[in-house]
Amino acid sequence: MDSAALLDILGNENRRRILRLLSHKPCYVTEISDYLGVSPKAVIDHLRKLEEAGLVESRTDDQRRKYFHISRNLRLEVDVSPYEFGMKSAYPASASLDVSACRYLSLEVEMDGNGDEVIVNEQGACEETTTASDDALDDENVDEIAVLAEQLNCLEELKGELSLAQRWVHGRITDVLDSLSEAVDGDDEGHLRAEILAALAAGAETISEVSEEVRAPDHVVERQLSGMADQGVVERDGDRWALSA
Template identity: 35%
Template sequence: MLDPIELLDILGNENRRRILQLLSFRPFYFNEMAKRLDVGPKAVIDHLEMLERAGLVECYQEQGRRKYFRIARRTVLEVAVSPHSYGVRAYLSEDAPKDDSGFEEAEASLDLKMLKDELLGLEKKRYELRELLAQIESREMEIKQRASSVAGFRAENQLESEIMTALLCGGANSSELATRLEVPEAVVLDSLNKLKERSAVHLRGQQWSI
């Protein structure tokens, strides 16, 4: 016989509820659950032993391999609270009271509401992400414009300014800069060396950088 008070105590722990939620998708072995839930293996084993004693989960082993855990049976725990009464009961789905024909419908409605709330939450995060991306792009444009202006002060001609602007987004070799600016590499290399003499750019190996 199921003890509803004991089940309430067991389900009062968040990690045990998370384990049951995880097992509702498919069987898991304990180390896999520990990684998924970011909980220590010893704690997961303790929780599983308690859930197993309560008859909520069971373990099995496939051909001598690791032990897997799964939901043992469909268990229903009901709590009824009103201004003048309080009641708790637990039963297996096959032992469901005859007058509880609407339970599955109510459970489905609850699942649908949870899914809807999760979708709304994801949509909110997507909107926040778009806003953040727009702010990043705007700030990036401001920085590039300011950096380009500062680079212009250190450059003695248009090509040097374009070279320094191109290097703002990261190092490059002379060949890459020549291709990007559509200027002969020899001309680009000459400008780079002049900028280097004025300490406007630096050369590390084959890479030029600001």
């Protein structure tokens, strides 16, 4: 879909809230309606537009209820500056992409226990240049213009490489969340549990902190944490939660 049309679709707050909810788990219309506080008819209209954009798909369960879920990874990038306005949408880069081969993007890559690449640090390789004073000689100004032009070209290429690296990371995050979701349970709420575990790993401790991180209601987070505590995945100390050692 055209990036501008996609941006128009995502400009609606309720459609963004639907996608945020579906990023936690697949839902049927009544669940979405209760979550948004809008009529099922309005929800169906939003879902239709999201389906037409290729962002959402549906499936029918054994009770013939239609569940909706996010269909694919998609990254939308918007650039706004005094010199540029542009949009582009792209699928994640292949997991086999050798990001360390980027010309301008310097990456320190380590291997994890499974042989997968993990980005540890990234740093742009373009160098800064000093500007000449107003009373500089003409040929020095010419030299400065040439240096600035080269730097601009370098930064444009770095920008492209950063975009490619972000797409690669986007895809890898989804792969890791899928694996984590399957490891903790693998049911429809596995993605939410995976995000909760990631929030705990990032330093969130209380239910309110985790809720803010994963953008889910406190009672939902508490229920998920209690379930994972029964499995021995997390542990509780008063009102604080942590990953089990």
